[in-house]
Amino acid sequence: MPIERRPLREQIREELLTRLDRGDFAAGTDINEVALAAELGVSRTPLREALITLAGEGVLESSQGRGFRFAPVSRKEFRELCEIVAALESLALDCSDPAHLRRIAPRLLTMAQEFPDRIAEQQEIERHDDEWHDLLVSGCRNERLLDLITSVKAGMRRYAHLLAGDDTPLEREATEHRLVAELLIAGDLPKAAQALRDNWVNGMERMMSRIPSAD
Amino acid sequence: MPIERRPLREQIREELLTRLDRGDFAAGTDINEVALAAELGVSRTPLREALITLAGEGVLESSQGRGFRFAPVSRKEFRELCEIVAALESLALDCSDPAHLRRIAPRLLTMAQEFPDRIAEQQEIERHDDEWHDLLVSGCRNERLLDLITSVKAGMRRYAHLLAGDDTPLEREATEHRLVAELLIAGDLPKAAQALRDNWVNGMERMMSRIPSAD
DNA sequence: TCGTGATATTTTGTATTCAGAATTCATAGT
């Protein structure tokens, strides 16, 4: 078995992100470093390193002397993030090996058809959606781009739990994924990329109404 | 006068980037934290925070137990970065206020025509080029996108000093900038965005031969 | 001469401590 040894800051970062997914943190409230470090069972040093990383990814914001806080959600930011990820994933498709795309296209179609029931847990739905997108860009030969996409998506996690409890979007999301997969099978990459961008734009609009309008 | 108070980590990050521009650091060599901290006159704590930030931006790489080092340059990575920035700046144009674009277009044209002499210092040329691109995207309403562009470009600084000493590219760079400006004046945003992407692709190819082929 | 292993040294990763800024709370004055 491969023995895994990673810096604490990375483990902490992931733990904070999963807690964020669970909705543990109220947006906008300050983070108390000593309390959080004690809760995680680590010292402030690696915790602060993780916080700085997350701030760089836009998950947190910080200000001099007042430390870190989870950035409040806003429609404006969400729109901005969707625009960015749409462009990046579309670019990732362009940079992908066409042969690889043809190979995975059927699986993408299957996954889109197996979209989780509306009974399924929110967590499960999100995981499925993430997996689909991950597989989609898995053939991208631009490694930096893949890292960047991961990083930007980390900043979107604050929004994930907001879309709990609505069913209708699910169908549409699945339909759009199917469309992308079918266009890939047909070998029409430009159209597939466009459909993917549309998917993000539509997903954004579905979400918009659910974001508190502090804007 | 407004008294400026910023965290040490940010000042350190900037200092390291300017030193990188000066070519102070040999790529691939490990960074000695105590030595560098002493040289900068700070403790290891804020220095490490800056290093972690830079690693997140791709300027540095790190591995468990062996600390940080400046990532070696490679044609592959440079191509990847150019692809990304081309897409992001193009997106920034799309997100810009058309009125603002019309307003700045003449200035962009002037700047392109005033492109520094080939006698000018390398530093000066780069600064001028950066300013032109900054002005170009200054009307972008997607703030996150602007931050992201800045961050990705930080990762490209390692390549800047490589193109010293060649004159011909200068002319072409200026010509391409002029073309973008003229298309903006004509109000043809899609064509301008395309010309901008071409500018990045061409700039990449000009650079390619100058990057050591460790690949 | 080369490789192997034990030991010493260096350097990182993490914890702890210290100093100063921000906030809170109480009190005095209007």
Added chain:
DNA sequence: ACTATGAATTCTGAATACAAAATATCACGA
């Protein structure tokens, strides 16, 4: 009652201290 002022407290930002991992050194044997 309300504001302003200042002390006390809390928290962050930075420095220092400590532990463990990585690297270098060197002796020894094939």
